[in-house]
Structure formats: structure tokens, C-alpha cells
Amino acid sequence: MKYISTRGNIAPIGFKDAVMMGLATDGGLILPESIPRIDRETLLAWCKLPYRELAFNIISLFADDIPKEDLKALIDRSYASFGHPETTPLVRKDGVYILELFHGPTLAFKDVALQLLGNLFEYLLKERGEKMNILGATSGDTGSAAIAGVRGRDNINIFILHPHLKTSPIQALQMTSVLDANVHNIAVEGTFDDCQDIVKTLFNDLPFKKEYALGAVNSINWARVLAQVVYYFYAWGRLPEQQEVVFSVPTGNFGDIFAGYLAKRMGLPIEKLLLATNENNILSRFVASGDYSLGQVVQTVSPSMDIQLASNLERYLFYLFDENPERVRNAFAELQQTGRIVFSEAEVKRVQSEFLSCTVDEKQTLETIASFNRETGYILDPHTAVGVRGALECLPGGASVICLATAHPAKFGEAVEKAIGFPPPLPPQLAALEGLETRCEVMDADREKVKRFLQERA
Numbered sequence: 001m002k003y004i005s006t007r008g009n010i011a012p013i014g015f016k017d018a019v020m021m022g023l024a025t026d027g028g029l030i031l032p033e034s035i036p037r038i039d040r041e042t043l044l045a046w047c048k049l050p051y052r053e054l055a056f057n058i059i060s061l062f063a064d065d066i067p068k069e070d071l072k073a074l075i076d077r078s079y080a081s082f083g084h085p086e087t088t089p090l091v092r093k094d095g096v097y098i099l100e101l102f103h104g105p106t107l108a109f110k111d112v113a114l115q116l117l118g119n120l121f122e123y124l125l126k127e128r129g130e131k132m133n134i135l136g137a138t139s140g141d142t143g144s145a146a147i148a149g150v151r152g153r154d155n156i157n158i159f160i161l162h163p164h165l166k167t168s169p170i171q172a173l174q175m176t177s178v179l180d181a182n183v184h185n186i187a188v189e190g191t192f193d194d195c196q197d198i199v200k201t202l203f204n205d206l207p208f209k210k211e212y213a214l215g216a217v218n219s220i221n222w223a224r225v226l227a228q229v230v231y232y233f234y235a236w237g238r239l240p241e242q243q244e245v246v247f248s249v250p251t252g253n254f255g256d257i258f259a260g261y262l263a264k265r266m267g268l269p270i271e272k273l274l275l276a277t278n279e280n281n282i283l284s285r286f287v288a289s290g291d292y293s294l295g296q297v298v299q300t301v302s303p304s305m306d307i308q309l310a311s312n313l314e315r316y317l318f319y320l321f322d323e324n325p326e327r328v329r330n331a332f333a334e335l336q337q338t339g340r341i342v343f344s345e346a347e348v349k350r351v352q353s354e355f356l357s358c359t360v361d362e363k364q365t366l367e368t369i370a371s372f373n374r375e376t377g378y379i380l381d382p383h384t385a386v387g388v389r390g391a392l393e394c395l396p397g398g399a400s401v402i403c404l405a406t407a408h409p410a411k412f413g414e415a416v417e418k419a420i421g422f423p424p425p426l427p428p429q430l431a432a433l434e435g436l437e438t439r440c441e442v443m444d445a446d447r448e449k450v451k452r453f454l455q456e457r458a
């Protein structure tokens with residue numbers, strides 16, 4: 001399998017190079033040259049496979065330059081860290097299915113991808129005799145999942161910046177209580193934007209980036225998308241009947257839902273993908289009317305989806321534009337100049353043939369957490385609640401719908417308590433964080449200081 005860029009200016013590369021490249025060197029995103037099709041017979045044969053076997057069958061189609069035994073071992077190791085025997089169990093509640101993606105080490109769906117990415121990085125760096133310094137900014141959630149993915153691994157250091165005292169106390173502890181020597185937390189006296197600015201500036205310092213082999217773990221890495229494709233197949237196989245389904249996906253960066261789009265293109269019988277956003281609804285506007293114009297980010301109770309620029313949308317646009325990289329380049333130039341991308345009527349129709357969309361505001365999110373809990377006893381996290389609300393409200397009656405549960409409710413305990421009147425029970429991993437020893441460098445929002453800190457520890 002070869003990989004290309006949405007912007008059309010890299011020579012085709014193999015899977016291993018695609019993982020190491022992250023963002024394509026021409027500024028685009030990496031995609032496979034072709035998408036394998038899985039016939040119905042194979043789909044049915046895969047139906048009841050254990051998660052890791054299914055993951056191997058799917059990932060090996062795309063990662064054909066890693067010996068099979070090695071890939072199997074990498075996948076086994078990645079999902080051994082999950083606390084549920086099914087890895088991503090499917091449960092039925094109140095007429096909808098909930099796909100629980102939060103049984104990994106940090107109780108968020110990001111673990112599914114970042115556990116695999118950490119193992120892949122370690123494997124590839126060893127093979128190449130190279131080292132990597134991962135640098136990233138987090139508003140809370142991605143940082144802990146990235147740290148959990150690479151803690152204690154050979155040839156990798158990780159430097160994660162978070163805004164000092166502006167994440168939830170649990171999120172901060174999930175990062176700072178990791179004491180492995182290769183993990184470096186920096187609490188910046190400033191906002192998340194300050195953290196991100198520092199990281200961006202250091203990545204743009206090309207000699208520094210090269211000398212210190214800076215690496216990223218954000219959702220533009222192809223391996224992250226690929227790992228997420230697996231659970232769409234897994235969920236479908238766990239349904240009592242293998243019929244067409246709708247997946248409802250709480251969306252911010254378009255990464256998770258793009259994995260569903262790939263699964264659909266691979267032949268999984270997905271009738272529609274329901275794209276559910278909070279008030280930061282540029283993506284649901286795009287689906288509803290083709291309006292892709294940037295607005296201001298507003299803060300909500302589902303903070304991990306408080307995003308305007310959805311970086312993974314570019315991957316979908318490549319297909320929407322009939323795999324024409326020039327049209328992709330023009331669209332992003334237009335976005336930069338005018339703050340919007342204009343789509344033709346035919347393009348909007350095509351989007352609507354594949355996606356449904358809805359916007360769920362804060363009041364509706366909290367109401368959904370409360371009513372779902374009253375009716376089923378089940379506690380949704382605010383991100384999951386956005387998708388569940390979408391499913392209950394926007395779907396034609398009778399459709400089978402699987403809602404992706406992207407975080408454990410205890411990670412967003414304050415919002416959940418506001419909705420149901422009591423805090424969600426803390427799972428043992430989170431309860432155990434209380435009182436643990438922590439390590440973290442508090443620092444001014446000063447990129448030179450961050451740079452020096454990294455240089456001294458790389």
C-alpha cells in the first residue's frame with residue numbers, strides 16, 4: 001500500500017514512512033493511494049472476531065511493510081492496556097447502541113489510537129536507529145493520552161505543555177503523576193492558545209525541529225485515523241443483526257468521523273454518518289447547507305470539541321473533490337484568504353448523501369445527560385451526550401444507531417454533576433490519582449524558556 005498527500009506534492013511512500021512523516025511535507029494530509037474493499041462474506045466472517053484479531057485484519061491491509069508477526073505483537077501490546085475484555089464494548093440503552101471507547105489507560109477514545117501510535121513510533125525508531133522528541137500542547141485530554149502512549153518507551157521523549165491551573169484537576173493529575181524519565185510536563189502561565197503558539201513556533205523553527213527530531217502526535221497522523229477505523233467494524237459485528245446502521249459521532253476535528261467514512265468506503269454497511277457538534281458548529285453547518293465559514297470558538301461543556309478549524313476535514317475534501325489535489329490546494333488558499341470555502345450545489349448534495357448533521361447546545365447536552373440517566377441509569381459524558389442527543393432527535397424512526405462514547409463521564413465530572421445532581425462515580429484509575437507524587441515544571445509563556453528546557457532534556 002502506498003500513501004499520497006491531499007495536496008499532491010509528495011512521491012508515494014509506504015506505511016512506515018507515512019507514520020513517521022505525520023503531516024505531509026507539502027503541507028497536506030496523508031491518505032492511502034486506494035481504499036481496499038471488504039466484501040460481505042469477509043465482513044460476516046470478521047463479525048465475532050476478538051478486537052485484536054479484527055484490528056490485525058484491518059490494519060495489515062494498510063500496513064503491509066511491517067512483517068505480520070511484528071504487527072500482531074504491536075497491536076496486542078497496544079490493546080493489552082485496555083481495562084475491558086472487549087476493548088470497545090457495545091451496550092444497548094434506551095433504543096440506541098453505545099460504543100464505549102473509554103476503557104483505555106486515560107479513559108478517552110484517544111487511547112485507541114495513541115496506544116498504537118506509541119508502539120509504532122518505538123518500533124520504527126528502533127529500526128531506524130533514531131530518536132524523537134514529541135512536543136505538543138493540550139487543553140487537557142490529548143496530553144494525557146499521548147503521555148500514556150509513549151511513557152517509558154525507548155528513544156522517545158515527550159514534552160507536553162498545558163495551561164497552568166486551567167485544565168481540570170483530574171486532567172492535570174493524569175499527566176503530572178506520570179513519573180517516567182522520558183515524560184516532561186510543562187504548566188504554562190497562560191492559556192491553551194499560549195501553549196499552542198509556543199509549540200507552533202518551535203515546529204516552524206526548522207533547524208531546531210531537525211536538530212531535535214521534533215515529532216507530533218496530533219490527529220493528523222495517518223496511524224491514528226487507521227486505528228479508529230477498527231472500532232466501526234467491531235461495533236457493527238456486535239449488533240444482533242448485521243444490517244445497515246447509522247453511526248452518531250460527536251465531532252470537533254473530523255478525525256473520528258473520517259475513520260467512519262473510511263469504514264463506509266471499505267464496504268461496511270453504514271447508511272449515514274451523523275455528525276454531531278456543540279455550538280462550535282462549523283462542521284454541522286457544512287453538512288446542513290454547505291456553509292463552511294469560520295466563526296469564533298465558544299467555550300462549552302464539551303470542551304474537547306470547542307474547535308473551529310477541523311484539521312482532518314481536508315482528508316474528506318480530497319474525496320469530495322474527486323481526488324483532485326489542485327482543488328484541495330485552492331480550497332485551503334480560499335479559506336486562508338476569505339475565512340470560508342465555497343462548495344457547489346452538487347458537492348453539497350454529495351456531502352448530504354453521506355452525512356447527517358445536528359448542533360446540540362449546552363442546555364440540550366445537560367438535559368440529555370439528565371434524561372438519559374433518569375430513563376436508563378446510564379451516565380453519559382458531555383461529548384457523548386452531544387452524539388446521543390443527535391441520534392434521538394435527528395434520526396428517522398427505526399434506524400439502528402450506534403453512538404460513539406468518547407470519554408468516561410468521570411473525566412467531566414463537574415458538567416455531569418450539574419446535569420444529574422451528583423458526581424459520577426470515580427473509576428479506580430482516577431480515584432487512585434489522588435495524593436500521588438507529581439512532576440511538572442511551571443513556566444512563563446516564553447518560548448525561549450521552553451526551548452531551553454527541551455534542549456537540556458532531549
Ligand SMILES: Cc1ncc(COP(=O)(O)O)c(C=O)c1O
Pocket residue numbers: 108109141219250251252253254255256257304305383384406407
Ligand atoms: C472526548 C472527545 N469527544 C469527541 C472528540 C471529537 O473528536 P474529533 O476531534 O476526532 O472529531 C474529542 C476530540 O478531541 C474528544 O476529546
